[in-house]
Amino acid sequence: MGMAREHFVLVHGEGHGGWCWFKLRWLLEGSGYRVTCIDLAGGGVDPTDPNTILSFTHYNKPLIDLLSSLPECEKVILVGHSTGGLSVIHAMHEFIDRIRQAVFVAATMLPFGLQTDEDKKDGLPALPEEEVELTFGAGPDDPPTTVSLRHEFQRDRLSQQSPEEESVLASMLMRPWPETAIGTACFEGDDERLNRIKRVFIKTERDHMLDPQQQDSMIKKWPPSEVLVIDTDHCPFFSAPEQLFNLIVKSL
Numbered sequence: 001m002g003m004a005r006e007h008f009v010l011v012h013g014e015g016h017g018g019w020c021w022f023k024l025r026w027l028l029e030g031s032g033y034r035v036t037c038i039d040l041a042g043g044g045v046d047p048t049d050p051n052t053i054l055s056f057t058h059y060n061k062p063l064i065d066l067l068s069s070l071p072e073c074e075k076v077i078l079v080g081h082s083t084g085g086l087s088v089i090h091a092m093h094e095f096i097d098r099i100r101q102a103v104f105v106a107a108t109m110l111p112f113g114l115q116t117d118e119d120k121k122d123g124l125p126a127l128p129e130e131e132v133e134l135t136f137g138a139g140p141d142d143p144p145t146t147v148s149l150r151h152e153f154q155r156d157r158l159s160q161q162s163p164e165e166e167s168v169l170a171s172m173l174m175r176p177w178p179e180t181a182i183g184t185a186c187f188e189g190d191d192e193r194l195n196r197i198k199r200v201f202i203k204t205e206r207d208h209m210l211d212p213q214q215q216d217s218m219i220k221k222w223p224p225s226e227v228l229v230i231d232t233d234h235c236p237f238f239s240a241p242e243q244l245f246n247l248i249v250k251s252l
Contacts, residue, residue: 006077006100006252007034011063013082013107014125014177015148017044020081020170023241024248031249038062040087042178051137051145053178056113056185060087067095075100079248080107082210082234083124083177086185089113092197093189099197103248106204106234109218111194113185120183122217125209131157135176143183146176157209162238170238191222199224200251202236202244209234226251 008028010021018037025035041059042050053059070076077100080088085107092099108123131153137145149157154174155167201224203215219227228247230236236244 005034007036007074009063009066009076009078010035010037011078011080011084011087012037012040012043013080013084014182015043015174016081016170017046017173017175019044019173020235021237024237024245027241027245031245036066038066040084041181043175044173050176050178051135053181054138054145054184056086056090056181059178059181060090063087063091064094067091067098070098074098077101077103077252079103079105081105081237083108083182085109085123086113086182089194090185090187092194093187096193096196101198101200101252103251104199104201104224105236105244106202106207106210106215108210109199109201109222109224111187111191111222112189113187114183115186122214122221123210124182125157126211127157133176134179138180143180145178145180147179148174148176157234159233159235159238160208161206161233161240162235166238170235198226200226200228200248202247203227203229204234204236205229205231207232207234 012020018039021037028035039046040062042048042053075098078088085104088102110119110123114120133148134144135146154171159167232239
């Protein structure tokens with residue numbers, strides 16, 4: 001298949017939006033690829049109040065709607081970052097024949113989502129209480145509906161190797177993420193069926209958000225087709241976009 005016909009769908013993680021991929025999108029499009037950067041519900045410029053998003057189905061609807069609208073013969077390459085990996089897994093369960101490849105960039109890679117406490121330990125960031133702000137949109141006696149990183153911790157957790165001006169931009173654009181909805185990401189199916197799709201995991205060695213040990217644990221429990229390593233923080237699309245681009249393209 002020619003380059004110009006390959007279609008990448010880039011899926012952001014918690015707190016981010018389609019905007020975070022701007023450098024990778026520029027590199028991919030400059031090389032002849034088609035690129036779509038979606039905003040999940042409550043992310044980026046999507047107008048939904050994240051405190052009203054209480055299910056993963058609601059949260060991931062923009063991705064599912066996009067894949068549903070594809071021509072029947074078209075296959076895409078999904079690239080997920082951080083908890084965007086859960087969105088990619090959900091799509092793999094729903095659209096096994098429309099996904100050519102799935103790339104997990106320091107992303108949650110669990111075949112059935114967050115079924116157990118061990119899954120959550122492996123696949124979600126472990127953030128101290130003093131580093132986050134919680135919103136209890138359903139009431140003080142219910143779990144928090146959204147979580148956000150406090151401003152003073154964002155650079156160290158997410159992008160300590162990135163240009164400072166990009167960390168500033170990210171801090172202006174990030175939004176609270178729907179914690180309740182993400183926590184309901186549980187899927188049923190057959191992992192052997194999912195293995196029909198080529199999976200590539202890109203491990204970020206200097207990650208302060210999703211620890212490399214967490215990434216190793218997910219890789220060990222559900223080995224992907226290929227593991228690539230990049231010596232960066234949690235957000236290589238900011239800190240090393242050309243390296244990330246090269247790794248993704250070489251994995252095709």
